[in-house]
Amino acid sequence: MHDVVIVGAGPVGLSLACELGLAGCSVLVLEREAEPGSPGKTAPLGMRGLSAASVEAFYRRGLLDPLLTASGAQNGFFGAQPPADEPPRPRFGGHFAGMMLDGSEIDMADFPYRLPSPAFRSVMTHLDAVETVLARQAAKLGVEIRRGVAVTAVTQGDETVAAHAGPDAYEARWLVGCDGGRSTVRRLAGFEFVGTEPQFTGYTMHATIDGLEQLRPGFNLTPTGMYVRMPNAGTIGIMDFDGGAFDRSRPPTREHLQAVLRRVSGTEVTLSEVHIASSFTDRAMQTTAYRQGCVLLAGDAAHIHSPLGGQGLNTGLGDAVNLGWKLAATVRGHAPEGLLDTYADERRPIGAAVLDWSRAQVAVMKPGPHAHAVQAVVRDLIGTRDGTTYVFERISGSWIRYDLGDGHPLVGRSAPEFRLDDGTRLADLMEDGRGVALDFSTDRRLHASAMRWDGRIRYAAGTAAQDLGLGAVLVRPDGVVAWAGGDSPDPEGFERAARRWFGAPAS
Incomplete structure (x- = not known):
């Protein structure tokens, strides 16, 4: 067994x-x-x-x-590695409903607990x-x-x-x-x-297309749906607002794909050969x-x-x-x-x-006048620095913070990539899947407590150039901060957090 x-x-x-x-x-x-x-x-x-x-x-x-x-x-x-003292910046920020973000407008100051990684x-x-x-x-x-x-x-x-x-x-x-x-x-x-039924049928395909130049690169919202011309020649995505009516138990035919693409794109392109295709919906x-x-x-x-x-x-x-x-x-x-x-x-x-x-x-x-009106508003919003940053936070996963109770704003978030002065990075300490206690205090205040969970919590001590004003942190095996201590970390606070997430100490 x-x-x-x-x-x-x-x-x-x-x-x-x-x-x-x-x-x-x-x-x-x-x-x-x-x-x-x-x-x-x-x-x-x-x-x-x-x-x-x-x-x-x-x-x-x-x-x-x-x-x-x-x-x-x-x-x-995307892009070269950032300088060691600089937070990395994406070259682009993704998209919302096919409306692209400008990566240069992402406000990296909105990520105060991120360190270079x-x-x-x-x-x-x-x-x-x-x-x-x-x-x-x-x-x-x-x-x-x-x-x-x-x-x-x-x-x-x-x-x-x-x-x-x-x-x-x-x-x-x-x-x-x-x-x-x-x-x-x-x-x-x-x-x-449980959930909601589909509004559209989507298709992705790799095909040989006559008249490919008629299809604009990237995401394209149209009066009848959306199509995406991807960088790979002949790779197309289509969203057809048919209420999810297409029978997905059978593969889409070349004729069907051509008809949908022509209708959604407003072009007369011809699919001379479809190499591979699949369908999906927005059923949620x-x-x-x-x-x-x-x-x-x-x-x-x-x-x-x-x-x-x-x-x-x-x-x-x-x-x-x-x-x-x-x-x-x-x-x-x-x-x-x-x-x-x-x-x-x-x-x-x-x-x-x-x-x-x-x-x-x-x-x-x-498709429809109401959604088109909303698109104009959304374009204006994501064209601002705050709007771009908000959408990027959502699609990057940076918005996620688990509710682990009161405490430091870092608790419940993904841990920053702390780096000790000897060069050890948090990621180096996490490869074996254990929790990590990082002790930045000069008196190694947490050492005795952390050793009681030896085997479940890996203890590492040392000063760090960028400790974000913390004296110590406890990181769960999934990289989430379970506890963060101030300038003079409290062993009792660490003990409570360790018991909550790692059970009774081994010794």
Whole structure:
């Protein structure tokens, strides 16, 4: 019997497997597809933008360089590395409903708790690269991945759960469904899935197009919808406001795609050949709970929405990193009471906010005079420095702050990339998946307390040129600040936070 069975070997399932593997859990991943990779996961259709929050997660596990290599040199960081004493600035800030942001207008002063880091920027990659890097890491950590296994039933006992695939049963203490928007685990385990129905059908395709020059590059809002001409020649995205009427159980034909593209773009382009195509909608749904007994959900299995802004993959990776260490602590028997419940408490509101962010963009894009009037207002707003910064905060993940109670404004946020004077970075200390106590005080005031959690909390001491006026910080394994001490850190405050997140001390 395994500690955890994960259903789904996509980015979310593999990321969760790696987090659990770091903690020494016995993990089995079941994947329906017999082989990894597919044409839809490689460039160009498989291209995705990783938010700063997701890039940070890869960076803290030592996986950012392998990811950049697997993604291709041309898909690395946007812009050169920033000077060591300067916060990084994105070359562009993304878009809202197809309306592009000017990266030069992002007010970096609005990020007072950010320190220079190669992670604070977006990275373009593709799904195959993400899965390849995570699968390699999972294998190194002893995770078993079985492909060609389609789960057909889920049964729960008092303390165990089993995923059934035909005559085979895979038993574990916990089962996590990471099997996408049409999740089998979600359906079999009886999770309630609620939300709003689609306004449009979207298409992405790579095609040979006669008259390609008629299509303007980038995002283009039109009186009948939106189309996107991507940098890769012949790669097009279309949003057709048909109420989601297209039958997605069958692949779109060349004739259908051509008709939709002509109608939405207002051109007479001809698709002489469609090499690959897929469809999607803006259906926005979320489960009412993220856990039922010994079954949990993460990623698209728990929430689906339109891909506008690339929020789906990034939200799913955030789920995995948040859940991983909490589930591992529960498996290992040292989790404080209620720790696993904080997964849904923290991540479900994030998922709900992302769904609303997606809905807002759809409302702005919807053809008609009312939406067109709103577009004019939104363009004016995002053309301001404050508006640009606000939208960038949302799409980069920088807005996320978990409600961990009263305390320093940094508590609940992603930890800055503190760097000790000996050159040690916070990310260096986080690769093994433990929590980190950074003690900047000269008298090493936290040393005795932190050592009581040796094995769960890694203690590091030293002065830092940029300590943001803090004497010490406690960082959870997911990179979130759990406690921040003032100039003279209080060991009792540290002790309370450590017990809350890491349970009773080991000694």
